[in-house]
Amino acid sequence: MYDYPDSTGHFGPYGGIYMAETLIPAVEELRVQYLRYQNDPDFKAEFAYELKHYVGRPSPIYHAKNWSDKLGGAQIYLKREDLNHTGAHKINNAIGQALLARRMGKKRVIAETGAGMHGVATATVAARYGMECVVYMGAEDVQRQAPNVYRMKLLGAKVVPVESGSRTLKDACNEAIRDWVTNVESTFYIFGTAAGPHPYPMMVRDFQCVIGNEAKVQMPEMIGRQPDAVIACVGGGSNAIGLFHPYIEEESVQIIGVEAGGHGIKSGSHAAPLTSNSKVGVLHGNKVYLMQDEDGQIIETHSISAGLDYPGVGPEHCWLKDIGRAQYVAIDDEEAMKAFHDLCRFEGIIPALESSHALAHAAKIAPSMGRDKVLLVNLSGRGDKDINTVARLSGISL
Amino acid sequence: MSRIKTVFDRLSSQNRRALIPFFTAGDPSLALTVPLMHAVTEAGADVIELGVPFSDPMADGPVIQRASERALKNHMTLKGVLEMVAEFRKKNAITPVVLMGYGNPIEAMGWEAFAKRCEEVGVDGALTVDFPPEESHDAFLHLQRHGIDPIFLLAPTTDEARIEKVAKLARGYVYYVSLKGVTGSGNLDLSDVERKIPELRRHIKLPIGVGFGIRDAKTAQAIAKLCDGVVVGSRIVQEIEASNEQNVVRNVSALISELRQAIDQS
Ligand SMILES: Cc1ncc(COP(=O)(O)O)c(C=O)c1O
Numbered sequence A: 001m002y003d004y005p006d007s008t009g010h011f012g013p014y015g016g017i018y019m020a021e022t023l024i025p026a027v028e029e030l031r032v033q034y035l036r037y038q039n040d041p042d043f044k045a046e047f048a049y050e051l052k053h054y055v056g057r058p059s060p061i062y063h064a065k066n067w068s069d070k071l072g073g074a075q076i077y078l079k080r081e082d083l084n085h086t087g088a089h090k091i092n093n094a095i096g097q098a099l100l101a102r103r104m105g106k107k108r109v110i111a112e113t114g115a116g117m118h119g120v121a122t123a124t125v126a127a128r129y130g131m132e133c134v135v136y137m138g139a140e141d142v143q144r145q146a147p148n149v150y151r152m153k154l155l156g157a158k159v160v161p162v163e164s165g166s167r168t169l170k171d172a173c174n175e176a177i178r179d180w181v182t183n184v185e186s187t188f189y190i191f192g193t194a195a196g197p198h199p200y201p202m203m204v205r206d207f208q209c210v211i212g213n214e215a216k217v218q219m220p221e222m223i224g225r226q227p228d229a230v231i232a233c234v235g236g237g238s239n240a241i242g243l244f245h246p247y248i249e250e251e252s253v254q255i256i257g258v259e260a261g262g263h264g265i266k267s268g269s270h271a272a273p274l275t276s277n278s279k280v281g282v283l284h285g286n287k288v289y290l291m292q293d294e295d296g297q298i299i300e301t302h303s304i305s306a307g308l309d310y311p312g313v314g315p316e317h318c319w320l321k322d323i324g325r326a327q328y329v330a331i332d333d334e335e336a337m338k339a340f341h342d343l344c345r346f347e348g349i350i351p352a353l354e355s356s357h358a359l360a361h362a363a364k365i366a367p368s369m370g371r372d373k374v375l376l377v378n379l380s381g382r383g384d385k386d387i388n389t390v391a392r393l394s395g396i397s398l
Numbered sequence B: 001m002s003r004i005k006t007v008f009d010r011l012s013s014q015n016r017r018a019l020i021p022f023f024t025a026g027d028p029s030l031a032l033t034v035p036l037m038h039a040v041t042e043a044g045a046d047v048i049e050l051g052v053p054f055s056d057p058m059a060d061g062p063v064i065q066r067a068s069e070r071a072l073k074n075h076m077t078l079k080g081v082l083e084m085v086a087e088f089r090k091k092n093a094i095t096p097v098v099l100m101g102y103g104n105p106i107e108a109m110g111w112e113a114f115a116k117r118c119e120e121v122g123v124d125g126a127l128t129v130d131f132p133p134e135e136s137h138d139a140f141l142h143l144q145r146h147g148i149d150p151i152f153l154l155a156p157t158t159d160e161a162r163i164e165k166v167a168k169l170a171r172g173y174v175y176y177v178s179l180k181g182v183t184g185s186g187n188l189d190l191s192d193v194e195r196k197i198p199e200l201r202r203h204i205k206l207p208i209g210v211g212f213g214i215r216d217a218k219t220a221q222a223i224a225k226l227c228d229g230v231v232v233g234s235r236i237v238q239e240i241e242a243s244n245e246q247n248v249v250r251n252v253s254a255l256i257s258e259l260r261q262a263i264d265q266s
Helices: A021-038 A041-055 A065-071 A090-103 A117-129 A139-144 A146-154 A169-182 A200-208 A210-223 A238-247 A315-322 A333-347 A353-368 A384-393 B003-013 B030-042 B062-073 B078-089 B103-109 B111-121 B137-145 B160-169 B190-201 B217-224 B234-242 B248-264
Strands: A014-018 A061-063 A075-080 A108-113 A132-138 A158-162 A187-189 A229-233 A254-262 A280-283 A285-289 A327-332 A374-379 B018-024 B048-051 B097-101 B125-128 B174-177 B208-211 B229-232
Touching: A014 A021, A014 A280, A014 A315, A021 A090, A021 A169, A021 A200, A041 A090, A061 A210, A065 A075, A065 A333, A065 A353, A075 A210, A075 A353, A090 A108, A090 A117, A090 A187, A090 A200, A090 A238, A108 A117, A108 A169, A117 A132, A117 A146, A132 A139, A132 A169, A139 A146, A139 A158, A146 A158, A146 A384, A158 A169, A169 A187, A200 A210, A200 A238, A200 A315, A210 A238, A210 A374, A229 A238, A229 A353, A238 A254, A238 A315, A238 A374, A254 A315, A254 A333, A254 A353, A280 B103, A285 A315, A315 A327, A327 A333, A327 A353, A333 A353, A333 A384, A353 A374, A353 A384, B003 B018, B018 B030, B018 B062, B018 B208, B018 B234, B018 B248, B030 B048, B030 B078, B030 B248, B048 B062, B048 B078, B062 B234, B078 B097, B078 B103, B078 B111, B097 B103, B103 B111, B103 B125, B111 B125, B111 B137, B125 B137, B160 B190, B174 B190, B190 B208, B190 B217, B217 B229, B217 B248, B229 B234, B229 B248, B234 B248
Parallel strands: A075 A374, A108 A132, A108 A187, A132 A158, A229 A254, A229 A374, A254 A327, B018 B048, B018 B229, B048 B097, B097 B125, B174 B208, B208 B229
Antiparallel strands: A014 A285, A061 A075, A280 A285
């Protein structure tokens, strides 16, 4: 039976609690509290209620028939996380952690954000539950995801642009950790992806598993069986693991994670630690495949999508790759852009650039598959936030 | 006997406290690190904590972050830091050198290769900020094999059970982080330190150094009354940042002398 992480937070050799001593008691306390509430009937009921009435779950599954016909092969189905309140899967996790924060008596929450979707989700739950909220965001991402910055401010959050390092997601994480170490007693760190020190990879996965658990019920209702493959984009890996995890023991279902190929794996300018065979290393609390130079310095990544622009990946994906249960591939900026435009034009859905990577891989493999095959793609978020980026690439200024 | 133990034993017999400066190797330039190491020793430093720069120094405030950035811009590598210690040892066989940084550069080199090279060049201890005891088994074995002391951090948030755990693993000395925050923070509370040290002493038989947020001679003096060694980092790095290549060695020496005097008067 697949049962990870172990009690010390390891997925095989990956994961762990690689944090400075000041924060170790905080992650330990979080682990204890999470284990306590995880199966608590009140906690579970409140989480389910919020997901239903506040987020609007279950999110539907939609058959992208026009697009599938154009591609002329496998049928593509979309798990519509873009229809959630705040427009992405991130809210599932933000609510889970906020409910835990309240039970732990924390009145201040912090978050890192790349694309801004996790920042918006955190700002949203902070408003909903009356908590102070500070969001750290790389200065470059503040530029390219400007609409989300304003959304966070409208929701009452303070957004702190981070100027250090590559001025993207990893630097936002560094700064959030610095805040946490300083305010550890008052503050709950709502981490946005299935990575970081234990228990985050496990806890975020558990909150996001609502995606896969719903899909496992919905697919048989729609087509009488499970899909042939489930496909999701992988930044840190939360939307992917949320879809994948419930399917791990469904052996007939292929699992495919899609990383950001940027300008192409060969160019070195990408954000695909798994696909590019990066070395294993330690960053942000966990041991994972990590993009780094010879000397163990983290190297700058590139992706058109801010949410995938990260040098590491969650520990469970590292393990799923090693044991061969999931396959990881990369989609470059151009391929993602094409899928973005195709979904807009053929289905009337504007997808997030992150999700467009998963869509592009489905479009790549569908034509060579039979029309009776079914691909379930996690449409992790909507693309409204990306219209400035896309317009700029098309030479249009809004 | 290890250099670290020798130094603390000698100081203890003289009823004095150790002065432990921290600065980042390769800052402000590759050429100035070894001269700075000699200069601080001559000005009264007992142990040198030499920073190994890392691209993502999560536990550091802006001052040491900038030092790391400058060092990396100068192409400082872990291998290069080890060579600097070898160079330093040509003229100094007694002052302990502890490498301080984050785990990933060592992971990339491999713990065995790292520990072996440390032994060869005369490094005495290693402190990796983001490797708590729970994740240090491998590191620990390799360091032990080559006689390198693993230096562990304890924090205001560390409870008694963890203090006991660290007491079993630690060698050399233990580094108490005097505040909740990053290096260079301004919220040091002396009475908190005063309260915590006796709790540490119940389990820790090694010398205890205290650092983070010690920014002037007066604070160094007050801290020295409470423990066995005073670690000063950001303040020294600030001095390096504010100096030029001509006067940096002189300025840092002057600062160390001032700290030395203050500590000896405690
Ligand atoms: C819509 C969307 N999808 C995917 C991601 C990538 O994160 P993860 O890999 O944790 O799902 C993000 C992150 O910002 C996002 O906003």
